[in-house]
Amino acid sequence: MLKTSVTRRVGGAVASCRVVAGQRVCRAASRQQATARCGAARSHQARALSSGASLALGSRRSLTRFQQRQVSLARRGAKLIVEAAKRSVGDLGEAELKGKRVFVRADLNVPLDGEQNITDDTRIRAAVPTLKYLMDKGAKVLLTSHLGRPKDGPEDKFRLNPVVPRLSELLGKEVGKVDDCVGAEVTAKVDSMADGDIVVLENVRFYKEETKNESGFAEKLAANADLYVNDAFGTAHRAHASTEGVTKFLSPSVSGFLLQKELDYLDGAVSDPKKPFCAIVGGSKVSSKIGVIESLMAKCDKIIIGGGMIFTFYVAKGLSVGSSLVEEDKVELAKELMAKAEEKGVEFLLPSDVVLADNFAPDANTQTVTIDSIPDGWMGLDIGPESLKAFQGALSDCKTVVWNGPMGVFEFDAFAAGTVGIADTLAELSGKGCCTIIGGGDSVAAVEKAGVAEKMSHISTGGGASLELLEGKVLPGVAALDETVAVSA
Structure with missing residues (x-):
């Protein structure tokens, strides 16, 4: 980039x-x-979030993790050195917001069970600070998102209806709902809104024009609003009508608190990390993490590799891996990555032992062997106990850790020990002042499963967006926002 x-x-x-x-x-x-440390947000955001008058947040116990951290930073007088070139919702006061119709794009793509019950409301809770700020300033909030992958127009299972009652509960205010995101029905609802009201518009991906970023559809989305706030970090890496197209029709177009927070952590901590800095990269395939490994290699002191991708590296070392997952076309790349790490003086850590299974199933037969003893017909599904100890030792002195990707098939309890062990270790390090950043995707599910999510410095709400930001790519949803003129320090 x-x-x-x-x-x-x-x-x-x-x-x-x-x-x-x-x-x-x-x-x-x-x-x-x-002096700004891991998690420091823009000073005006910290002031806004620490102000009970502006956000009516009540006691500290009722605050979100993000809000609590921002309050703590504000009280300590933490100074800011990360200054975004994009305007934030915190730049807008009551004079700019009262009575204005604000189109907010959030990421409310929450998981649902078979009965349409929300199984994890993390993304809804993450959107609350921005929504509450706008409502308390007297704005009329038009909130939308995508949910799932609808293919041919509206489908009941992809409607945003399940989000409404949970959002009402979190905001302490009744949230309205419209079964469309454009058109006369939306206009009528908006015309009836009072200052401080909020309404959820329907899933924007019910229209194919959304992902195609068609200008005409973006204009329709913008037709009922005066200004735009993008708080959907999870889709900021996509140039869609609701993330990029609407900025051509609404001014100002600014970031929400969540979007700004993600940038502060993921870019702020990684660009100038407190050392030693370790990157933990897992997952099934090298191909999906090439950019992250190469980008972080230029900045970190140690790289820990886990997950199914380890076997491609083993093959590159000339080892037999049984029936384990291997990307044959990436073997040469694996050799290059290891050579590059050695050249740069980066400690490149691979597991020394693995937990094997005789088939891919939660009740499979298992055995633990060293990496040079994998028998034919067996597949590796987790790192072994000796590897976990070695990784824990390597992490013990680290001051910044970014984790993206599990150590094994943690969804199966028999193969979750490595992933849960890393999660527990990072939770312990967080308590000792280490900046621990969980970079979206399966890693988030892993720390939730381990029950230590609350202890991490930052858990990203975006999988693909986190990866692309860590790779150093431009995020269209961010680049499209208004630039700020004022400089703070």
Whole structure:
């Protein structure tokens, strides 16, 4: 990706600035001035979220994890060195918001069971700070999202109806609902809204024009609004009508608190991490994590590799892996990655033992062997206990850790020990001041399963978006937002 570097003076000291993912990031010249730590958000956000008057949040116990961290930062007087080039909803006060119709794109793509019950409301809760801020400022909030993968127009199982009661509960206010996201029905509902009201519009992906980013559809989405807030980090890597197209018709177009928070953590911590910095990369395939491994290799001191992708590396080392998953066309790449790590002086850690299964099933027969003793007909589904100990030792002195991808098939209890063990270790490190960032996808499910999600520094709400940001790619949903002129430090 293109990175633009400049030099400027911040508070009398020279700072370097560059553009990342459509954001301008400035860094102070000295560690003493670089006092913002993992999770620091923009100062005006911290002030807004720490103000009981502006957010009517009540007691600290009722706050979200994000809000609690922001309150703590504000009370400690934490200074800011990460300055986004994009405007945030926190830049807008009551004068700009009262009575205005605000189109908010959130990521409410929550998992549902067979009876349409929400099984994990993390994404809904993550949207609350931005929504509550807008409502408390007197805005009329038009909220939409996608849900699932509808193919041919409206389908009841993909409607946003299940989101409404949970959102009403979290906001402490009745949330309206319209069974469309454009057209006369939306207009009529919006015309009847009072200041501070919120209404959920229907799944934007009921229209194929959404993912095609058709200008005409984007204009229809924007027709009932005065300004735009993008708080959907999970879709910020896609140029869709509701994430990129609407910005051409609504001004201002700004980021929400969640989107800004994700950028602060994922870019802020990784671009200038407190050392030692370790990246844990897991998952089934090397091909899906090439960009992350290569990008993080330029910044980290250690890389831990787990999951099914380890067997491609083993084959690259000339080992037999039985019937384990191997990407034959990526063997040479695996060799190159290991050579590159050695050249850069990065500690590249692979498991020394693995837990095997005689078939891919939760009740499969198992055995644990060293990596050079994998018999034919057996497949590796988790890292072994000795590997876990070695990884825990490597992590023990780390000050920043980014984790993306599980160590094994943690969905099966028999093969979850490695993943849960890493989760427990990171939770312990978090309590000792290490910045622990869970980079979306299965890693989030893993820390939830381990029961330690609350202890992590940051859990990303975006799988693909997290990966692309960690790879250093431009996120269209971020790049399309308005730039800010003011500079804070």
